[in-house]
Amino acid sequence: MNxxxxxxxxxxxxxxxxxxxxxxxxxxGTSGLLRVxxxxxxxxxxxxxxxxxxxxxxxxxQPDGGALAMLADLKEREARLENREALIAxxxxxxxxxxxxxxxxxxxxxxxxxxxxxxxxxxEAAADDDVARLVAVYEKMKPKEAAALFGEMDPExxxxxLARMRPEPAAQVLAGLEPKTAYTISVLLAxxxxxxxxx
Numbered sequence: 001m002n003x004x005x006x007x008x009x010x011x012x013x014x015x016x017x018x019x020x021x022x023x024x025x026x027x028x029g030t031s032g033l034l035r036v037x038x039x040x041x042x043x044x045x046x047x048x049x050x051x052x053x054x055x056x057x058x059x060x061x062q063p064d065g066g067a068l069a070m071l072a073d074l075k076e077r078e079a080r081l082e083n084r085e086a087l088i089a090x091x092x093x094x095x096x097x098x099x100x101x102x103x104x105x106x107x108x109x110x111x112x113x114x115x116x117x118x119x120x121x122x123x124e125a126a127a128d129d130d131v132a133r134l135v136a137v138y139e140k141m142k143p144k145e146a147a148a149l150f151g152e153m154d155p156e157x158x159x160x161x162l163a164r165m166r167p168e169p170a171a172q173v174l175a176g177l178e179p180k181t182a183y184t185i186s187v188l189l190a191x192x193x194x195x196x197x198x199x
Contacts, residue, residue: 131160131161131164132164134161135161135164135165138150138161138165138169138173139165139166139169143169143172143173143175143176144176146169146172146173146176147172147173147174147175147176147177148176150162150173150177150181150185151177151178151181155181155184155185155188156188158185159185159188159189159192162174162185162189163189163192174186
């Protein structure tokens with residue numbers, strides 16, 4: 001029984017020794033390959049790129065025709081874009097000036113409209129004052145003299161004055177008119193309120 005137990009440790013040691021030898025051999029092989037590869041790479045680089053004997057000058061480094069044409073085309077496009085931007089800027093400035101002029105004209109029109117409204121208000125007030133004075137004058141006249149004047153007036157015009165007069169003087173003027181004229185003026189006076197809303 002003692003001999004069987006002693007043999008397995010010897011086998012384990014021989015396997016471990018073989019593994020270490022394999023590992024060392026692998027390292028040495030890899031190292032050799034790297035050295036050979038590096039030398040081959042240097043030799044390949046020397047064979048592919050021989051040393052230049054001529055220095056590089058601007059004459060030897062000229063771009064091809066396609067690159068020059070593309071560069072010229074890009075410069076032409078850039079010039080067109082700059083022209084277009086300048087044109088747009090000019091138009092924007094012209095529009096700004098035109099808008100300012102239009103705003104100024106609108107402000108002038110609004111001011112003129114307000115002035116006209118004030119003038120019309122004054123004129124209407126003056127006309128109302130004038131009519132009120134004439135009504136007062138007609139009311140103070142003798143009915144016979146006022147009837148003679150009203151008989152010469154256009155019926156609508158006469159109806160306008162009679163509508164503003166107090167009832168007693170207006171009745172006396174109507175009584176002094178010819179019946180046909182008095183009737184026409186009465187119809188006009190009645191018709192003024194016929195279309196007025198009743199509620």
